[in-house]
Amino acid sequence: MPQQTAHDTILELRRVSKDFATQRAVADVSLEIPRGAFFSLLGPSGCGKTTILRMVAGFETPTTGEVWLNRQRIDSLPPYRRNVNTVFQSYALFPHLSVQGNVEFGLRHKKGTDDIKRVLDVLKQVHLEAKASRKPSELSGGERQRVALARAIVLEPDVLLLDEPLSALDPQLRKQVRVELRDLQRRVGVTFLFVTHDQEEALSMSDQIAVMNGGALEQVGTPREIYAQPRSRFVADFLGAxxxxxxxxxxxxxxxxxxxxxxxxxxxxxxxxxxxxxxxxxxxxxxxxxxxxxxxxxxxxxxxxxxxxxxxxxxxx
Amino acid sequence: MKLRNIFLAPTAILMAVTMLAPLAIIMVYSLLTRGAYGGVELPWTIENFTRLWDPVYAVIFLRSFWIAAVATALCLVLGFPLAMFIARSGSRKNLYLSLVILPFWTSFLIRTYAWMFLLRDTGILNSLLQALRIIREPLSLLYNDGAVILGLVYGFLPFMVLPLYATLERLDPSLLEAAADLGARPRDTLVRVTFPLCAPGIRAGAILVFVPCLGTYLTSDLLGGSKTVMIGNLVQNQFTASRDWPFGAALSLALMAIAMVLLFAARKRGEEML
The missing domain is CATH 2.40.50.140 (Nucleic acid-binding proteins)
Structure with a gap:
């Protein structure tokens, strides 16, 4: 029997570092993300949280360290061979394809099917079944965000990576989408790795939060823990006045x-x-x-x- | 008169005198009878246009189409990777772009002559191959369709690369990442994302290469010799050796009409895509 961790870890970073030409973006980060969790990476811009997300997605390769997904080492696999999907900050919807075309895009490659029923099911989950034939340019910001979400969850990834997915929405909508996103995560049961610089967002949605600063991990814990028992001055200040x-x-x-x-x-x-x-x-x-x-x-x-x-x-x- | 119209006036006048007036002259000539020593005479006739259907000329039209189409396709195949390379070269983009347009600093005529020196039987290429004892008899590299296509591809490649570059440069890199994220291999991404989103650039480049290739006369005259006659050479012939100005005018109009139909079709298709 291979050794098994106490709680079921789906994604693990082992002493991961990433150096870019002029700076160290991520410094010796180790993280364990439990299966089914809503896990947030919280920190100011430039703290390395997006770089971590991109290393899990496969757009960057760690300089040192390992990334494990479902007990398989993935850090040298190309993005198209990893069972994770990303909701991009700008959504990155294909402008030449309809809503349905965008949602179908990955099915052919990752699942080898064009299962139309599944596409419509997912569109229904994000309340876009009526707009299946629209182009992204004909949708509102909130609708685009939902297409990006549908396009990713239709592939049933092991982990869904979300790169500040609410930052392009207006503040009123943002609060509403927080609740919807949390509900969706509970309903579909997919593990979320959510990158944000907004402490309120992280506190209100997450099961666990990892606070980052200057490429390094400051503290990992539940929202209550990191708000009420911050382990560093940085964490205390970043989570609120x-x-x-x-x-x-x-x-x-x-x-x-x-x-x-x-x-x-x-x-x-x-x-x-x-x-x-x-x-x-x-x-x-x-x-x-x-x-x-x-x-x-x-x-x-x-x-x-x-x-x-x-x-x-x-x-x- | 508004200020902007005043500044527009010189261009408008220039266009009228150098484009519209000659076009009108050509139209009138195409409906007249040839003069014995060149020039045109009355009476009015449409015979110049009915002659266009003669199979002799149809063959030349088809050959011109074929050569222009092959040259355009080659420009696309060669130009796309180059444009993609330049678009992803970061700070060296401008250097590479200026290299692409560097040949324009020398006259096209001189550059075409240079190809003759390279390709002819006693040219640099054949001499080199003979000196290296790779061949004994010189290869006939010049005065055939291949030489014409080579000259056209060489001359018009920048017109393909520049519009392709413009669309590729604007292509949002996160779309390519999204495709990979959704399981598309690099080849799938190229076919399903890059090509469709670059369609406007491909279309623009294809028009910019195909239309002048179709009407070319210099390249086919110098590199094709008497064997490869294209529409342009046929037109030139009518105004010189054959002294049949009205027929030359009719040929020019036919060529122009074809080019315009193509442009219109390409535009129509572009609107559908949007």
Whole structure:
């Protein structure tokens, strides 16, 4: 019996590095992605997350390290021999083919069939059955994104790779598509490897998140873990606003303004609809601190207040 | 008058004088009778056009079509990989593009003469092969259809490469990645993605090569000799040796009509694709 990991890993990166001419894009990254998971790679632009995705897809070859898919080493296989599919950031739909033509494209090569029923099934899943004969240029941004999705999932890949698939949509639509995408992933059960720089996106959709910075992995964990127990200052800051007081992190939503506590002077009040963002300077120590208070707050700049927080909300890195 | 029309005027006048007026003259000549020593005379006649159906001329038309078609196909086969190479050369694109158009710095006539020096019985190629004792008798490389096609491909290759380059350069590389991602091997990607998306460039290149090849007269005159007569040589003959200006005019109009039908068909097809 070959040795088996405790949980079922579908995709594994073993000490993968990638060097480009002038820089190291990915530095010694090891990752295990569980079968059926919604796994996000989160980080600022240039952190290497897209390069990892491209190495899994086969568009780049690791300089060192190994990529394993379903217990098969794939890092030297060309893209067309790997059972993964990509939803591109720009969608990369074939402009000369109809929606149906785009969805059928891979079936002939990867499955050796032109199973029309399957194409229509998938189009129905993404609510595009009525637009099967349209050209991509006749579709809205959201529809194009769904064609890109349908084109990939019709091939039943082991892992679906999504390269910032929501970044081309307008903000209103983006939030709605997040939910749809999550539902789709649950329904079809395909493992998603989702690349994003938007921490809200990653938090709201993922089973697990890997935070990257400067080509290296910072932390891997569930959304709650990496938000509430960040292991580095970078992760803490990247996942949301953070106050740093004497080396201890406190999120603005954990800071409350009450009669007793440390004295601070209000330097700015920003009304944000569902809450007010209060910027303050601590009288002792002079550190900046932010808090979120109910939108009805009457605080004004120049006022002296007291701030406090629960020690359970403190983040030590 | 608007300013832009004022600047347009010189071109408009030039076009009228050098294109439309000669065309009108040709049309009139094609309907007149030949003069004894060249030139044209009355009465009006359509005989010049009925003569076009003579099999002698049909053979020349067909041969011209054949030669132009082969030259166009060869330009496409040779030009596509070259255009693809240039489009993917990054910062050296401009260098390679200027190399493609470098031959234009020398007159086409001189370059065609150069081919004669290369190909003739006592030319460089034959002398070299004989000196190396690969052949004993010189190969007849000149004065045949092959030499004409070679000259045409050589002369018109840039007209194929440039429009192909323009479409290939605009081709979104992520589409090629998407094709590979969906299981297409490089060959499948070429057939199912690259070619269809480059159709406008292929069409433009084919027209730019085929139409002038069809009407060529210099290349076939110098490299084809008396054996390979194309429509262009036939037209030239009517205005010189044969002194049959009206028939020459009718031949020119027929050639022009064919070219226009082809252009129109290609455009129509292009609209369908969109």
């Amino acid at each position: 953070m106050n740093w007081i004497d080396g201890i992190g406190v999120r603005p939503e954990a800071v409350s303004i009450c009669p007793e506590g440390r004295k601070a002077v209000v330097t700015g009040v920003t009304y944000l609809g569902s809450f007010c963002h209060i910027a303050m300077t601590l009288t002792e120590g002079g550190e900046l601190i932010a808090a979120q208070v109910p939108p009805g707050s009457t605080l004004q700049s120049g006022q002296t207040v007291c701030v406090t927080w629960n020690s359970v909300d403190e983040i030590h890195v």
